[in-house]
Amino acid sequence: MRVRNPRTGVYDYEFQECSPEKIRETARKFSANQIAWYRSGVANRIAVIQEWKRVLISMKEELTGALAADTGRTWETTAEVDWVIDSIDKWCIVAKKFYEQHSEWIPYPITTVLSPWNFPLALSMMDTLPALLSGAAVLVKPSEVTPRFVAILEQTIQRAAGLHDVLCITAGTAETGALLADKADLICFTGSVGSAKKVLHAASKKMIPVLFELGAKDPAVVLSSANLEMAASAIVKGSTTNAGQNCLSFERIYVHSLVYDALVDLLAAKANELQFVDDQMVKGEIGPIIYEKQVLTINSHLEDAFSLGATLVTGSKKCEEINGGYYCRPTVLANVTQNMLVMREETFGPIMPVIPFDQTDELIEMVNASEYALGAAVFAGSDEEALAVAQRINAGSVSINEAALSAILHYGDSVSFNWSGIGGQKIGPENFSRFVKKKNIHLSS
């Protein structure tokens, strides 16, 4: 299968999809290997994973290079690789503590991880690491849109003794994903609602549990008492990081009407400071839109907004083609209404549509009208004021005076609501237990 480069538009990479026979054989081997892997104990599993960490560090340059080609971005890629490597120690500590307390809880034997293209490595490893440490064998299929890092990652697996007996990462399309899901005792899926429904239907026939993290339309709420300078910085950062290609991006901005004009001006000024990543991938903050089809979504949301009366304060009227890649400027929209696509569906671009409000009840109704409910943020002059609003927001994680990303990356216990997902969130010690079947041995006495 030929793969497009997001920066050049050129199909400059190719991979061979795994055959159904190979998948069947791997699953059969993993079913047998998993028993020994689990019975070898958590200390042994930690040792193998730590060896993998050393290999990952030794091949960090190759991995980062492939991932940068996949996504067309530089600093986000460095951060992603570092984040994943750092997370290994964290999960090892969690796993050790967990099995000290719950020695009798047992893993779902085979976990299948299906991951998306926006953070190809991080979202592959977020479920894989705890699943492996729980004692599961893991089949991973990242998105076919960003498969360049897969071959390198598979090399690191081959080089960490014992790991390839229970971990396989393979490039492939939804077809391969369906075959891998069919072999699973637990499915972890991160991606779109549409694909999720297909996966869920397959899982419902086998009656196996799923852990889904799906779409989002996170709101940022700015009360009149907020420090506007700080709020605007956090919102622009939260909306434009990775060109908005995050499940946790702010995609709806609600501002008290008293400070609406001032905030819109600040957002526009801060948005204008950001530049497209340059030819050499050295300067600039805003990389290309990775997936070509996403460009169509962004454009259709913008077109719909303008046709319904929205005005462009600053940014792109539509995605701009530069040297074959598609880019979208940090964009601030005014005269926005709730019925516009850009307020209802996931855009996945650096777009900030801003709506004023007067009353809290009216605000809450608008905020909670979304089909999605992953994260949110409230900016206010005092924690008390912010909390009063945060408590009424329908979302798994609500940040106060910070971008929502922080709340999620902070180790807290939460679940996604509505169409944002099923099952607990991916990070944090409490969530290790998502990968095991809880078992209770009761001694009579």
Added chain:
Amino acid sequence: MRVRNPRTGVYDYEFQECSPEKIRETARKFSANQIAWYRSGVANRIAVIQEWKRVLISMKEELTGALAADTGRTWETTAEVDWVIDSIDKWCIVAKKFYEQHSEWIPYPITTVLSPWNFPLALSMMDTLPALLSGAAVLVKPSEVTPRFVAILEQTIQRAAGLHDVLCITAGTAETGALLADKADLICFTGSVGSAKKVLHAASKKMIPVLFELGAKDPAVVLSSANLEMAASAIVKGSTTNAGQNCLSFERIYVHSLVYDALVDLLAAKANELQFVDDQMVKGEIGPIIYEKQVLTINSHLEDAFSLGATLVTGSKKCEEINGGYYCRPTVLANVTQNMLVMREETFGPIMPVIPFDQTDELIEMVNASEYALGAAVFAGSDEEALAVAQRINAGSVSINEAALSAILHYGDSVSFNWSGIGGQKIGPENFSRFVKKKNIHLSS
């Protein structure tokens, strides 16, 4: 709809299925009422539920009478009603503590509870009570096989001020169940794997979570060191209570070959002490098989076993018709093999098929071969010996030297495995959180 009496075979009760319009209207009202119910706070909800408890106690006689007619049993019915009434205080304490710790976690607005005929009241209330206390509105549909208690329970709801705004119990078939499931944000289902798959398919389209407790084929394991007298008593009790119509019945007995003959003799002797419930429902332990179709299942399992070489040590060759009701004697089978239906599928009758084993590995393979994995028990001379086996058994709850029922009723944290269910177990403080969406508010600092 006309309903059969399990003791007489006479269709002596009738109910009117709820209309789709009525269901739609109730769901619409509940959606609005639930917001006030949740916002009124846990102390208020506890007060309403405690008022309900007083009404339930005042109508205990009517409720017990209807339930006894539904199920054809006496002492189990008294125990069931008492257990439910006692559970109210327990859940109120759990709910209060929970909301002191997790004030920001919010309920799935509408919970639909679909419950089976074997413990019509207990299995309706087990999910309803924590859901209500979490702040949800609850739609309950018990099985159409045992609907007599529904009208009485609905009267108690009408009499507890405020409760009928957020709780509705209605008699109905799977059709009504599907309509109620369609209105749900969370579905709790207890019943067969076949029906569960349909519910799961519906839930997967809406992408809402489910809590399922389904079939089981619980094994009892007797090691050579066990106190055989005690083991036999626990096994007969665990297999024959409620004529085996429990998800937690022992339906497979594995005995070390050194003590096989002795245990089979003890099982037969203890089984023979039990009598059918008499005409007046005053004497006897073994009530009728409640659901006519279950009689066919039990008979087909017995017929299959005998045709494959099993021998009847004591009990019924097939269910016996007495005055229009169907009864099955506590039955011990020898010369049993793993491939018989009675060892593979849920029988739901007081049948004890016994298989000898020599090696632990062989035992574990047989025990874990089941599609089901709810409970299990191990009987041994020492806890150490028992634990070594229990740790290798694939089941949510494993009892040592006791019937599995105890392990489940004991407040422990576990989940059902395989086809025995999805989601955590129904009882215990940890499991209150199954009814809420966990939300994390993150203050920057």
